[in-house]
Amino acid sequence: MTMRTTTFDGDSNPLELVPLFQGMSPSLLGELSRRLRVVTFRAGTAVFHADDAGSMMYIIIQGAVKIFVPATDGREVVLAVHRTGDLFGEMSLLDDERRSASATTLEDTEMVSLSRQDFLEVMTRHPEASRAILDVLVKRLRQTNQSIQDAYLLDVPGRLARRLLILAREHGIEVDEGIEIGLRISQQDLASMIGASRVAVNKQLQTWRQKGVVDVRRQRVTILKPEVLERQFSLSP
Secondary structure: OEEEEOOOOOOOOHHHHOHHHOOOOHHHHHHHHOOOEEEEEOOOOEEEOOOOEOOEEEEEEEOOEEEEEEOOOOOEEEEEEEOOOOEEOOHHHHHOOEOOOEEEEOOOEEEEEEEHHHHHHHHHHOHHHHHHHHHHHHHHHHHHHHHHHHHHHOOHHHHHHHHHHHHHHHHEEEOOOOEEEOOOOOHHHHHHHHOOOHHHHHHHHHHHHHOOOEEEEOOEEEEOOHHHHHHHHHHOO
16 A cells, blocks of 8 residues: 555546535635545555544545455455445544444555545535535445345345346446446455355356356456346346
């Protein structure tokens, strides 16, 4: 990991990427930008661990970060994957509790960090920022509720199909063949996202690949027939 303090000009202020800070005055954004620290991580590097003290929130400039909860048996439950413009680590800044999850980079990643003191100052001075952070938290709560519902109502193919479509919506890149998920994501990561084994995920991906529904190459998944994945929901018990 490398870290440096920097100043961003008005054309490259990373805070403008984040809904939390959109609509704030240029002067305030400029003030905050002078307090940002740029942090770069190699792929597969821990940003923080569950139960760490939370003193920073992060905004991704380039790269990808997975948020997960480690289990006692060594497995992971992946809660989310964040990319450019996403923020994470804000929950500990709000309640001053320890980290509830871990964060690890999936790719070489560049981020900026903002301290708790600066974060709370924004919340106090700008009520619209409080509304924005509530919107972010509500969205994540809805995603968690959907994952819990899927675990009870969908089988493994149904859960995997829904997760692939969500990833395509959030990180998809249109290519000639279909929609490529713009993340290098392992089958183990997919398994951790849906509460299944890597073997079950591998088997289902291979079935879909043989039927021309998806293509999988070098940890990149391309959805060729999204309508087939959508129908998978109704086939689940």
